[in-house]
Amino acid sequence: xxxxxxxxxxxxLTVAGLVLxxxxxxxxxxxxxxxxxxxxxxxxxxxxxxWYLNLWSDSRFLAAFGRSLLVCLAxxxxxxxxxxxxxxxxxxxxxxLKGVMNMxxxxxxxxxxxxxxxxxxxxxxxxxxxxxxxxWILIFCYFTISLPxxxxxxxxxxxxxxxxxxMDAAHLLGAGTxxxxxxxxxxxxxxxxxxALFLSFSFLFxxxxxxxxxxxxxxxxxxxxxxxxxxxxxxxxSAMVMSYFLFIGLATWFALRLQKRSA
Numbered sequence: 001x002x003x004x005x006x007x008x009x010x011x012x013l014t015v016a017g018l019v020l021x022x023x024x025x026x027x028x029x030x031x032x033x034x035x036x037x038x039x040x041x042x043x044x045x046x047x048x049x050x051w052y053l054n055l056w057s058d059s060r061f062l063a064a065f066g067r068s069l070l071v072c073l074a075x076x077x078x079x080x081x082x083x084x085x086x087x088x089x090x091x092x093x094x095x096x097l098k099g100v101m102n103m104x105x106x107x108x109x110x111x112x113x114x115x116x117x118x119x120x121x122x123x124x125x126x127x128x129x130x131x132x133x134x135x136w137i138l139i140f141c142y143f144t145i146s147l148p149x150x151x152x153x154x155x156x157x158x159x160x161x162x163x164x165x166x167m168d169a170a171h172l173l174g175a176g177t178x179x180x181x182x183x184x185x186x187x188x189x190x191x192x193x194x195x196a197l198f199l200s201f202s203f204l205f206x207x208x209x210x211x212x213x214x215x216x217x218x219x220x221x222x223x224x225x226x227x228x229x230x231x232x233x234x235x236x237x238s239a240m241v242m243s244y245f246l247f248i249g250l251a252t253w254f255a256l257r258l259q260k261r262s263a
Contacts (some may be wrong), residue, residue: 026245031236051239061240064225071135071221075142078196082143083150084193088181091158092167098155105151108144116141117213133218134166141210153199157192161231163249198255202248 007015034050035044055061090097108116112182118140126133131137162186170180186193208223215225229237 002113004193018150026242029238030242033235033242035235038235051233051235052243055236055239055243061222061225064220064222065167067135067219068205068222069137071142072201074135074139074145077203078139078143078198079146079150080193080197084154087151087154087158088185089164091155091163095164099153103104103150105148108148110179116215120214130213133215135219136214137214138219138221141214142204145210147205149200149203150196153192153196154189157189158185161188182258194255198251201251205248257259 008131031044033039034049036046036048036050038044054110077163090101111119120137121132128234149201152164164186166184167177167180170184171177175183206223208227212227217228220228226237226240226244229240
């Protein structure tokens with residue numbers, strides 16, 4: 001075996017130390033969620049699955065979990081249906097608008113979430129379109145949050161595949177614009193699309209500020225439920241955090257599997 005490409009010991013120790021540093025809070029939270037009691041001693045007195053059983057038998061938790069899924073998936077679907085055709089039109093027909101799009105797409109990050117929430121409360125708390133307290137205002141709000149993630153990932157992919165050249169080649173072979181978009185463009189940007197969707201999903205699923213201020217307990221999402229349980233048992237909240245982490249980890253693993261199959 002040729003060991004000339006092996007990393008030196010300091011580099012391996014650096015990587016191992018970084019992995020240990022990142023994994024330690026997760027491991028400790030996992031142990032705490034499985035411990036029966038963990039107080040004055042350095043190790044827990046015993047292990048149990050009761051905290052997880054209590055969590056997943058709680059109808060309030062399951063309802064909050066389902067609401068979070070519903071709002072995130074609806075916002076991502078709305079974002080996808082809007083941003084994908086818009087990007088195609090801009091990159092193929094109006095490439096001079098790329099600079100304008102780059103500035104406009106960053107506007108959701110220019111305003112702090114607390115300020116945006118107060119503005120949305122003033123705008124939609126009453127009047128002809130009262131949306132505060134229901135899922136629709138969260139869906140529209142999450143839609144704007146996910147746009148930068150969706151736009152940047154898809155824009156990079158469209159730049160990489162040289163969209164104008166690809167479309168011109170398809171037209172020369174007799175394919176229409178719609179057929180070329182569906183059969184050539186979409187398969188070539190599939191990896192970027194999956195990355196954008198799952199990155200946005202993981203971010204939106206853990207969003208708290210907008211959910212707490214705009215809907216609160218009237219349409220309780222997972223993060224609002226977690227916040228409401230902060231004064232209860234730490235074992236119970238740790239089990240909830242680990243369940244959330246496991247769900248996001250499984251979603252990420254599934255996305256990576258899809259990317260490998262489509263590569």
